[in-house]
Amino acid sequence: MPSTKTRPASRRRRDSSADSDASTDSAEDKAGEDAASANGAAEEHDDSAPSNGKPAGPKRRTTAHEMATRQRDISVSEFFAKNRHLLGFDNPRKALLTTIKEAVDNSLDACEEAGILPEIWVRIEPTADNRFRAAVQDNGPGIVKKQIPLIFGKLLYGSKFHRLRMSRGQQGIGISAAGMYGVLTTGQPIKIVSRISKGKPAHYYEIKIDTKINQPEILNGRGEGVDIPPGAKGQAEFDRHGIVWVEADHGTRVTIELEAIYKRGRGSVDEYLEQTAIANPHVTIHYTDPEGNESTYARSAEELPVEPKEIKPHPYGIELGNLITMLSDTKESTVTAFLTQGFSRVSHTVARKVCEGAKVSPRARPATIGRQEADSLFKAIQETKILPPATDCLSPIGEPLLLKGLYHVVPAEFYTAATRPPAVYRGNPFQIEVALAYGGAATTQKVPLELLTELLRESDARTLRQFLINTFAGLGSEAADAILKEADQGTRSSPKGLKPKEIQKLHEAMRSTSLESSQTMNVLRYANRVPLQFQPGACAITQTIMGTNWRSYGLTQSRGSLPSGPITVLVHMASVWVPFTSESKEAVAAYPEIEKEIRLALQTVGRKLGMYLNRRLKVRQEGDRRNIFLRYLREVATAVSTINQSDRDKLYEQLLLVAKRKTAQADVKLDKHGKPIEAPEEDLGEHVIIVDPTQMADALRGGSPPQETMDAVLTDARRTLVKSKETLREITERRQLADEQTASAKHSRGTSDLKNRNKN
Amino acid sequence: MAKKKRSRSESSSGTPAAVLTPRDKKTINTLITLADEIVEAADKKKDPHLDIPARTLTNVKYNNTARIIEMGKGTNRRQLFNLTQAKAYMQTLLVAEGTKRLLDQGKTTSIRGLYYLLKHTIEGTKEETFDDQADCDPIIEDLEVTLTTLREELHVYASNRGAMVGPLTLTDSGDEIDCSRMGSGGYSIPSIVEADVIQFGSHRAEFILHVEKDTVWRRFNEDKFWRKHNCILIHGGGQPPRGVRRLLSRMHNELTYRGQKLPVFCLLDNDPWGYYIYSVLKQGSINLAYESKRMAIPDARYIGLRSKDFEECKLTPSVQIRLNEQDIKRAKQIAGYPWFAKKKEWQREIKQMLDNGFKLEVESLISKDISYVTETYVPERLKAQDWLGD
Structure with a gap:
């Protein structure tokens, strides 16, 4: 056996050295070796048979030729149909x-790109057990007829992958994958209605994706789709197809029937829509849930976000492989032209410098650039100083709108x-944006009894404790325990078996238990305005929040975990390409540059x-002080009047007066010379909203259902909008200043960086 | 402990209007003055305050001629409108009110009784006026020093501690007591031993022996040391309470042997706490410096245990107790007290203990023989006049 093994091996070595005599490159060598080993395997089979008559070792099961018949292309759609968890279809x-x-x-991408204030209708209706018809309609520009099947019926087809522009979608997988999942689980095709302009008929398509070839298959109208006229006649036709078309001049409606489970709470559709409303205050969302309840998140901003610009890739971001592909694909005739046209921030001077550094002629044809030269070009790019990419391509939400959005919902x-x-x-x-909301009632305190009953019924949590933690965002295990203790429930009792009385008790416990200290921070993560609801632990945003020291901002936090308190933090990353x-x-993947920016933003709001x-705390202490005096005054007055029979009430009133005067005095700070100084209110700066908590609490205590009350409180004019408007010029000035300081303090740590900014 | 009824107020027990002694009247007047000052301050819209003489080492001075500790003039101001003092201020007035009620009704109570009398929940809160007795006791002392009255004048007493036997008769609240016929327990010393409660009868004692604690006292009583040596045998259960100190002082000053005041000898442990007990008996305590005049016995003598006794009595090393850090700190503190600072013998004594690195309890003498302390140690020291005094 050893002999047969060594022989082909030695030959292989010889073969490979003969094949690749000119090249010493490791990659090629490896490729050669792979090919040789395949050869070797085949040859081994060939010459082992004649050399010894008996078969040595286990019998071969198959031959390379046989195997070759089974080797073929894998379609993307087949791959994702099998690996649907990669696309977020791991469970119903x-x-x-x-x-x-x-x-x-x-829908949002389409509306914004077309410059239309988005209005979205979301409707989920149950069709059978664990089957739902999910429909989303927008008031977007619509889709031209011939593109509809490709967009919805082909994976990796789209407008967003090949450009560098900030948008929600990136890959062109999502919606077609959803349609594929629907077909896979229910056999029902994905139904699309799209109208481009007023008075024109709407195109109606029923599409299935042919997973074998990754191509759409149109089922209706003999493979051509159907046009549905506007007006009443059209509506009737829509009804016939089971489509609830909201009459509009233009827009698209997608209906997918799929196997699913509807549940509220964390990671639910409701949560997604709520979070979307926060980060997209210019969007109106109408939502009909499977039980037929309708709710609307009305827009609070009437302006579309600034349109993000498409940019060319920046040379620093390119990888060698990409560079080679781009070189061979380009239509430019010289390397300099290729560099200046293909990349952002590359001027002629820069391009020449790169060429000099790479020892490549600037007038060389890109197609003739070999691998070696490409490699030196790549290295030269890294060594040449190039301006950072233009950043005006981003469209952040902006502080005022972030505040508005958060204020509206949290x-x-x-x-x-x-x-x-x-x-x-x-x-x-x-670009990183952070918004923070502190205080107020916890989610557990605003759940109406009916909803709680329903949630309990729907829950598949095994224990009540688990139910509480999973259902209510920001509720830690400690808080859950406190609630259960208050409700006289064991932590391990099942949420299903609760009697109405027990549910009522639990509801009361949830409302009365103060969770201020036992709540953990609620983190809302966004990438290009899209909420990220899963895998918080793997996300750079969560990791950075955990790594930030919140104790110095007056919160409690155990090492390496989220801080606790009634606090919601929203982190938004806007980028042309979110990793x-x-x-x-x-x-979001943890690039050090991203983590640093997140940390700095967190520190700004944290401060x-x-x-x-x-x-x-100071206000509270002042109140405490007065309280302490008031508490003892009556005792003192009683004692004194017992001793000398003086008028107790008169003395009490007099002492009360003194107390008021004394505490007022104590509140005044004195300077070195004993003169009172005007204590300057620490300036909280711009972009801060403070709501008087007492009024909020009063409103909460009222008997009306909490959600309504919250709305009432929010629409009430009791809010104090400190400062949230600023002119564009101020923004730019501030940013420039910040930029300079960040540059100057590059080597100092983040905190000192912030301190510097503070001083200015 | 049951409430003790003072003999003079028997006639009016239970009714608020008790017959007041002149001393009671004086005390009540000081209390009323205190209350009036507060009303006056409130009238003028000023914040009321109390000036309480400071009971700290820095506010006591050693009077070289009288050889006692005297209280200085330093006071601490306690204000109602000060966050940290508000509660203490309120408590002080509660104590004043409580004692006024006791005086009015002609009754006395223990400090624990007073604590319960005044303890209640403050209206509209969940806060108690006093959380425990430790909250209340220092406030009583504060009031005593503020009004320059005595606890007993405020009709408050501490629990009984300490016992006494000896060839002495006395009258306690009208009852004749023969201290030579007290069995094994001895005469329990009350907290108030003023002349209106206790009057001395006849005695045959030649000196007074004060031992630190009950266990040693029992040894002496069982061996009938006091009968053999004609002395009054007394203990204070560790740091002697006021009753014991006042009684010692009264016996020392009022009883005589051969025309001389009865000498007082102290048998205490050889450790910083023993030294301090002696110091308190001799020149008064820092805490009750204002009562030193009535309690201190500047002539008291320290017969043991001494730092030299380990060698002199040939004790075994197993009876040694190592000095801990706290002991060492306390010993140095005591050596620094002005009333010890200039006494070479005491400096030598304390230094030797520190050098030894261990302390000795009186009971350690039992390792020689059960009755070594009564039959050998004390008699020999007395005979040799081997003691520490001034």
Whole structure:
């Protein structure tokens, strides 16, 4: 046996050295070796038979030729049909969310690109057990007839992959994958209605994706689709197809029937829509849930976000392989032209410098550039100083709108937001925005009894504790335990078996238990305005929040975990290319540049929170002081009147007066010479909203259903909008200043960087 | 402990209007003055305050001629409108009110009784006026020093501690007591031993022996040391309470042997706490410096245990107790007290203990023989006049 093994091996070595005599490149060598080993295997079979008559070792099961017959192309759609978890279809519950999410994201992208204020209709209706019909309609520009099948019936088809432009969708997989999932689980085709302009008929398609060839298959109208006329006649036809078309001049409606499970709480469609409303205050969403309840997130901003610009790739972000492909694909006739036309921030001077560094003639034809030269070009690019990419291609939400969005949806007493200046990772511009809401009632305190009953019924959690933690965002295990203790429920009792009385008790416990200290921070993550609802642990955003020291801002935090308190933090990353950790777009990859920007943004809002908490603490202490005096005054007055029979009430009143005067005095700070100084209120800066918590609490205590009350409180004019408007000039000035300081303090750590900014 | 009824207020027990002694009247007047000052301050819209003489080492001074500790003039101001003092201020007035009620009704109570009398939940809160007795006791002392009255004048007493036997008769609240016929337990010393409660009868004692604690006292009583040596045998259960100190002082000053005041000898442990007990008996305590005049016995003598006794009595090393850090700190502190600082013998004594690195309890003498302390140690030291005094 050893002999047969060594012989082909030695030959192989000889063969490979003969094959690749000119090349010493390791990659090629490896390729050669692979090929040789395949040869070797075949030859081994050939000459082992004659050399010894008996078969040595196990019998061969198949031959290379036989195997070759089975080797063939794998279609993308086949691959993803098998690996649907990569796209967010791991379980029926998530499948529903992903479907809605992909459709809504596409709609929003389309509306914004066309310059239309988006209005979205989302409708989920149950059709059978664990089957739902999910439909999303927008008021977008519509899709031309011939493109419809390709967009919805072909994986990796789209307008967004090949350009560098900030958009929600990136890959062109999402919606077609959702349609594929629907076909796979229910056999029902994906139904698309799209109208381009008023009075024109709407195109109606029923499409299946042919997974073998990754091509759409049109089922209706003999493979041509159907045109549905506008007006009543059209409506009747829609009804016949089971489509609820909201009459509109233009727009697209996607209907997918799929196997799914509908559940509220964390990671639900409801949560997605709510979070989308936060980050997209210019969007109106109408939502009909499977039980027929209709709700609307009305837009709070009437302006579309600034249109993001498409940019060319930045040389620093390119990889060698990409460079080679681009070189062979380009239509330019010289390398200099290729560099200046193909990349951003490359001027003629820069291009010449790159060529000099790579020892490549600037007038060389790109197609003739060999691998070696490409390699030196690549190295030269890295060594040449090139301006960072233009960052005006990004369209951040902006502090005022972030505040608006958060304020609209998350009830709290303190809001602040910060948008970082744009930065660059791997040649891709990106921008981090953070908004923070502190205080207010916890989610557990605003759940109406009926909803709680329903949630309990729907839950598949095994224990009540698990139910509480999973259902309510920001509820830690400690808080859950406190609630259960208050409700006299064991932590391990099942959420299903609760009697109405017990549910009522649980509801009361949830409302009465103060969770201020046992709540953990609720983190809302966004990438290009799309909420990220899964895999928080794998996400750079969560990791950076955990790695930030929140203790210095007056919060409690154990090492390496999220801080606790009634606090919601929203982090938005806007970029032309968001580095997701997987195709299902659930977590942002941890590039050091991204983490640094997140940290700096968190520190900015954290500092403001710290100042607010400090101020609140001071006010509370002053109140405490007065309280302490008042508490003892009656005792003192009683004691004195017992001793000398003086008038107790008179003495009490007099002492009360003194107390008021004394505490007022104590509140005044004195300077060195004993003169009172005007204590300057620490300036919280711009982009801060403070809501008077007492009024909020009063409103909450009222008997009306909490959601309504919250709305009432929010629409009420009781809010104090401190400062949230600023002129464009101020923004630019501030950013420039920040930029300079970041540059000057590059070597100092983040905190000192911030301190410097603070001084200015 | 049951409430003790003072003999003079028997006639009016239970009714608020008790017959007041002149001393009670004086005390009540000081209390009323205190309350009036507060009303006055409130009238003028000023914040009321109390000036409480400071009971700290820095506010006591050693009077070289009287050889006692006297209280200085330093006071601490306690204000109602000061966050940290508000509660203490309120408590002080509660104590004043409580004692006023006791005086009015002609009753006395223990400090624990007073604590319960005043403890209640403050209206509209969940806060208690006093959380435990430790909250209340220092406030009582504060009031005593503020009003320059005595605890007993405020009709408050501490629990009984300490016992006494000896060839002495006395009258306690009208009852004749023969201290030579007290069995094994001895006469329990009350907290108030003023002349209106206790009057001395006849005695045959030649000196007073004060031992630190009950266990040693029992040894002496069982061996009938006091009968053999004609002395009054007394203990204070560790740091002697006021009753014991006042009684010692009264016996020392009022009883005589051959025309001389009865000498007082102290048998205490050889450790910083023993030294301090002696110091308190001799020149008064820092805490109750204002009562030193009535309690201190500047002539008291320290017969043991001494730092030299380990060698002199040939004790075994197993009876040694190592000095811990706290002991060493306390010993140095005591050596620095002005009333010890200039006494070479005491400096030598304390230094030797520190050098030894161990302390000795009186009971360690039992390792020689059960009755070594009564039959050998004390008699020999007395005979040799081997003690530490001034």
